[in-house]
Amino acid sequence: GAVVSQHPSRVICKSGTSVKIECRSLDFQATTMFWYRQFPKQSLMLMATSNEGSKATYEQGVEKDKFLINHASLTLSTLTVTSAHPEDSSFYICSAFTSSNYGYTFGSGTRLTVV
């Protein structure tokens, strides 16, 4: 149980375009999901907390107008990278919290490359 599906696994986009990443909890409801970013050889950095039915809360230094988060249902959160630039190229990972199991389950990640 407690499976989180993240799509796409990798995406290449042109500079200036937008990209949407989906995070779904497959067998449980997740009122709270988290979005992380990970650069090569570095640790995961929390970007934002996604709450179902309300606005996301962003960590300091993360542009909320650039990284749009929508959590419209208890099983789906989306991260849209708007007007992407090469410096946005990174590995994006979502995580969902469930009060059962061990609490936090992570998606498989999305490799974003902006060219």
Place this chain on the structure above:
Amino acid sequence: LAKTTQPISMDSYEGQEVNITCSHNNIATNDYITWYQQFPSQGPRFIIQGYKTKVTNEVASLFIPADRKSSTLSLPRVSLSDTAVYYCLVVPNTGTASKLTFGTGTRLQVTL
């Protein structure tokens, strides 16, 4: 949230036991210690979680001393496929979601 400190990297030969120690001096009473494994280009995968003393599952053991200021992840007889980054996290057990802070992790390299 309690900060964790663990070695940046470790090397091991296949078949050996590997012990990775993590310090979390500021752990709170209701915090659990959780270890995750991450392979390149994948999300972290849960390995083991504990509160005190010893916890064992099919892949690892977790040793936590009485003061809970540190913990040791033990991987018995590692194989090449255990090459990964291992993260130690202190996770509040409040029943609600909390932000998790990832430290540097320990990059384990297993060779023949």
